[in-house]
Amino acid sequence: MSVLSSPVVRRLLWVALTAALVLSLAVVALLARQLNVAALPPVANVPAASAEQVERGAYLARAGNCAACHTTRGGAAYAGGQAINTPFGPVYAGNLTPDTEHGLGRWSADAFWRAMRHGQSRDGRLLNPVFPYENFTLISREDSDALYAFLQSLPPVTQPNRPHGLRFPYNTQAALAVWRELYFEPATFTPDTARPAEWNQGAYLVRGLGHCAACHSPRDALGGIQQASALSGGLMPGPGWYAPSLHARSEAGVAHWSEQQVVDLLKNGVVHGARHSEGATAMGPMAEVVFQSTQYLSDTDLRAMATYLRALPPKEATTASEPRASAAQLALGEQVYQRHCVDCHGASGQGAANAYPALAGNRAVTLASHVNPVQAILSGGFAPATAGNPQPYGMPPYRTLLTDTEVAAVASFIRQSWGNQAGEVTALDVQRVR
C-alpha cells in the first residue's frame, strides 16, 4: 500500500498544505501592506520659506551629511548620481534639487516628510534603505520642513536620476517590502524623561540625522541591522574600512573620555589625551564625516552627542583567540618599521606630540579586526582639515612600496609590540583588503 493511502499521512499533508497556504496569504498581505502606498499629488508651486528656516535646513543637511551621497565628486550640489556600493550592486543617490522633472521641484513638504519618515517616494515607490530612513524616521516634522525648505532653495539642476545597478531580486519592490517587514518600523523620537535634556538632544542627533548606526553596526546577509546590536561595530562594504563599536572600550567607546575629548574629535578630527596613547585621529571614512559634517555642528549639539555617546552601555565585542605572529614575521615587521615608520611613529611606538598618533596603546591598531591598520598602511591618509586643525599631518600610502608580506609583517609587529596584544595579520589578509 502506498504511504498516501494512510489516513494519518493524508491528514498530516492536509494540515501542512493548509498551513503553507495560510502562511503564503499572510506574507502576501504583509507585502501588500508595504507596497500599497498612495502616490501624493505633485505641487505646482512651492511656497517660499523664511531665511531662518533655510538656514536651519542647511545646518541640518550638514548634520545629516546629505551631500556625501547626494553630491557627486566634482558635481553640482545635491544633484545626485553618486554610487554607493553595496554587496547587492551599486545604488545611485537621487537628485534633491528643485528640478521639476528629475528633482524635488514637484514635491510638497508632506511628500518630503513621508520620504524621511516612511522611506516612500512621492509616487508611492519604496525607497532603497541605503538611504538610511531607519535613522531619518526619527526626524521631527519641524526639522523635516526646514531641510525641505533648504533643498527647495537650491539652484535646480536638470540631471536625470540613474537607475540602481542592483542584481535580481534585490532590484524589485517586493524585495524592498520584505526587507522593510524584517528591519524597518517607522518611529517618532520620544525623549526619555529619566534622562537630562542634553542626553535626549544627543540621542535625537546620533540615532536620527547623524545616522551613525548606518556604518557603526554589524549587518547580516540581507544588509539589515538588528536594533540590539546597533553601534556595536561593522565592516563597511563599500569603502572597506571597519567602523568600530561605540560601546566597546577596546574599540571606540568613549565612556572613559571627557566630554571635551569627544567634542574635540568630532569638531577638530583629532584629540589629544592626557597620555598620548589616549588620543585619537579620525581617519579614512570618519575623516570625511568630520570634514563634511560634524566640524560644522554647534558646540551645544556636539556636547549633546558627547553626552549620549559617553552614556552608551559598555559592551565588549566577543573576539576569537588572538594568534601570535611567528618570530620570523615579527623580525621582518621590525625591519620594515625601522625603515619606514620609526621617523614619525617613534622607536617605542610613542608617536610624535601634536603630529603623529602613538601606536602603542592605540585602539585603532589593536582592534580585533585587522582591516583598519592595514587600510592605513596601504592608503595612508590625512586627518581632516578643520578650523581646529587647519594643516593636518598625513601618512603616505605604502600600497605601491610594500608587498603583502611586508604589510602583514609590520601590521603584526605594531599589533604585538609595546604592550599591544592583538592578533597577527597574514599576507592573505592583506591581499583581501587590497
Added chain:
Amino acid sequence: MSLIHLLRSCGRVVPCLLAAVLCAGTVQAAGPAAAPHTVPDTMAQRMQACTLCHGKEGRATNSGYFPRIAGKPAGYLYHQLLHFREGRRQNAGMTALLDPLSDAYLRDIAAHFASLDLPYPPPQPSTAAPAELARGQALVLHGDAQRKLPACVACHGQALTGVQPAIPGLLGLPRDYLIGQLGAWQTGLRHAHAPDCMAQIAQAMSPADVSAVASWLASQVLPANTHPAPPASRPLPLRCGSAPGAAK
C-alpha cells in the same frame, strides 16, 4: 611611591603585578613611559605624506609614474589637487588622500611645492629616430598652422619651463608619462577646468604626433634657469579654463 614611578618601574625587572592592577583601570597604556618624540612643525614635515611617492624629482614605480611636483607653478599644482579631489583626474590613491582636505590647505600645499628649488636630473637618452625627433621639435616650437595647432611654446613658455601662475613646464618628465597624459586628454580620462584647451589640442593630434612630441620633450636638457617664466604679457592662442583672463 607615585603612580608614574610605579609605571616606569614596570619596564625594569620588578614584578609589576601591583602596577598591572593599577594599569588595568586605565586605557591600554604603553609599557614603560617612552621618551617623547617630536617632529618639526613645518609644511615640509607635513608633506612627508606626499614626498614618499613623489620624491624630489618624481619617482617611477611599477604602479605608474609619480611626476615631479617641485618647482611647478603654484596655480598649476593647486588646480591638479582640485582635479584629483573632484574626479577630473583619476587616481584613487590621490583622491583618498585629498578628500578630507580644505581648499585653503590645498593652496598651502601647492605653494610649498612651488617654492622648492631643486636641481633636475639629466634627461634619459632618446631611442627615437632623428625624423621623429625633428617632427616633435617642429610641433613643439612651431605648431601646425594648417590644423590650427598652436606651438607648445606659445603657452608653456619659450624655454618650456612653464609660465606663472598656472601653466606647467614640459621638461624633465619621462616620455611615457607625457604620452599617458596626452592620451588621457584624448580619451577623456583627464580633464582640466573648462574650456579644456589641452583636450582640444590633444584631440587634434595623431598618435604619431603624440609620440614625436613626447620623445623630443623627454630628451631635452633643461636650461640653466628652470623656474617658470613670469606671467605672459601677450594673450594665449586658445581660451583656457586653467589660465582665465589670458586668452585672446
